[in-house]
Amino acid sequence: MVIIRSCFKSILVLSIVASCWILSVHGWSKEGHILTCRIAQNLLESRAAREVENLLPEYVEGDLSALCTWPDKVRIWYNYRWSSPLHYINTPDNACNYNYMRDCHDQYGAEDRCVDGAIQNFTSQLQRYVAGTDLKHNMTEALLFLSHFMGDIHQPMHVGFTSDEGGNTIELRWFRRKSNLHHVWDRDIILTALADYYDKNLDLFQRALERNITDGSWTDDIPSWTNCSDLFSCPQTYASESIKLACDYGYKGVTAGDTLSDEYFDSRLPIVMERIARGGVRLAMVLNRVFGEAHVDVAAA
């Protein structure tokens, strides 16, 4: 176990060094994932907070967000290539809805291999770890994958159309720079907001999101965000929300070759901010349930 853990730490260190120059093209940007994980970690109850800290390598000093982009970094490594299709869902062009049986598979048709299936899988691994029945999997990885994929499933263009790969093949300009529609939602909107409104300071952006959660425009919505009777069916709702938003706001009015600027930015930024917040609030809900329920079980036993 010690060997596995130290190997994993080495892999993490190597991956961070190796990936500094690799451009990520899938998933919320680094900033989006960091925000999702920071929001989640600040909402953890004491037992879940302790368990998360125990699972993290020492060098991040208890900061989950420091490793929330790790799954994006390793997906191109040959030994983690299996995880690459787990970051998204391709839905039929223009259907604007999501169906697990129809859509949750990889390009070869292997079932359950999509971001919804992955969230279920890693939730289940953590539950079995808590119950003491999973001695097989690396639970640090399970935590990092779950935390990352809860972010990805809330990025609307991660549940996009098949033919354009969630907007990746729709090339356009973001203001004056070349980009594509997927990347606009992964990164461009967030970085423009950071520059325009938050002095390029991620802490200020985070505080704005957290204010809206605790005492602001989303406060009344939190119970509906966290309402989940079955942890294994709720990701389906999150994916359904995303493809609806992808149709209503992502793809809407956009054609390859367009230049997207102020109008698109102003109308889509509130969606991006809310999705990051939802992902964080829901990740906290899942972790609190997974680790909190163990507490109840142990107490009852």
Ligand SMILES: [Zn+2]
């Ligand atoms: Zn991702």
